[in-house]
């Protein structure tokens with residue numbers, strides 16, 4: 001069955017997703033991309049796919065006809081937009097899994113998630129909602145990834161990790177086994193985390209050290 005899809009976010013994440021969907025459709029026509037939702041209405045189109053509009057478009061569209069997927073890297077922005085789309089407009093979200101991804105049949109996956117090319121989701125992993133998993137990401141067995149996290153290309157989460165809401169892993173960042181990354185923490189590109197990371201903190205390097213603490217909950 002072909003469903004109509006709205007991609008939320010027209011920047012790098014959104015256009016990357018267009019390519020993933022084209023790969024899915026080559027195997028079996030699954031999605032008709034009707035366009036992008038973006039708060040920046042100066043963007044016009046990407047490769048023939050139009051910008052539909054921003055919140056005014058959502059208010060006036062027959063949104064029950066569409067599935068939505070958010071492809072935005074910044075977890076804070078992603079959470080704000082997802083919450084509004086869900087609570088005010090009750091939109092239907094879907095998951096997009098690239099055909100080259102390997103997803104264990106024993107993994108639990110929520111909604112609104114993107115799993116990129118060549119990524120591996122190992123047995124007993126639990127994914128929440130609205131998680132962006134880029135290309136070549138590995139999520140180790142028995143790990144839990146909570147809502148709105150962004151795991152950029154080549155990042156590796158070892159086994160038995162808990163990655164709480166709104167965490168961000170830069171390109172090629174890694175964690176060892178049994179790590180807890182607390183809410184809204186960031187691990188810089190290429191860094192390796194050997195110890196738990198406090199909430200609202202950013203860490204970088206090998207071994208990763210905290211270099212920034214936000215005072216306020218975001």
Ligand SMILES: CC(C)(COP(=O)(O)OP(=O)(O)OC[C@H]1O[C@@H](n2cnc3c(N)ncnc32)[C@H](O)[C@@H]1OP(=O)(O)O)[C@@H](O)C(=O)NCCC(=O)NCCS
Nearest residue numbers: 073152169170171186187188189190191202203204205206
């Ligand atoms: C960690 C990070 C958030 C720091 O950003 P920032 O606060 O703007 O820091 P700067 O880039 O100004 O760098 C400050 C210092 O940290 C170093 N540094 C930056 N990122 C680093 C990293 N990932 N690991 C180790 N050191 C790093 C810089 O070399 C610089 O060192 P210096 O002070 O000795 O010159 C950022 O570099 C990063 O890794 N972001 C993730 C990017 C990413 O993966 N994006 C994917 C989307 S396409």
